[in-house]
Amino acid sequence: MSFSELQKQDVIRLCLQxxxxxxxxxxxxxxxELLNQQMAHTPQLDFEDKQNSVDDVDLADFSLDD
Structure with a gap:
């Protein structure tokens, strides 16, 4: 109650902040929390075969001619 009007306004400003x-x-x-729930219900789908990636496939003997 002993604060000046300026001090009261400053207190109100600080409370609003x-x-x-x-x-x-x-x-x-x-x-x-929503992101965590979504991640728990939506597992990451990994279709890449780690053992046989595209770089490891040898297509030297492959032919389209039958």
């Missing part, structure tokens, strides 16, 4: 930071942190946490 803190509220915005808190809302942003909650928003980011929700986004991260």
């Amino acid at each position: 803190r509220k915005k930071r808190r809302q942003f942190a909650l928003h980011k946490a929700r986004q991260q």
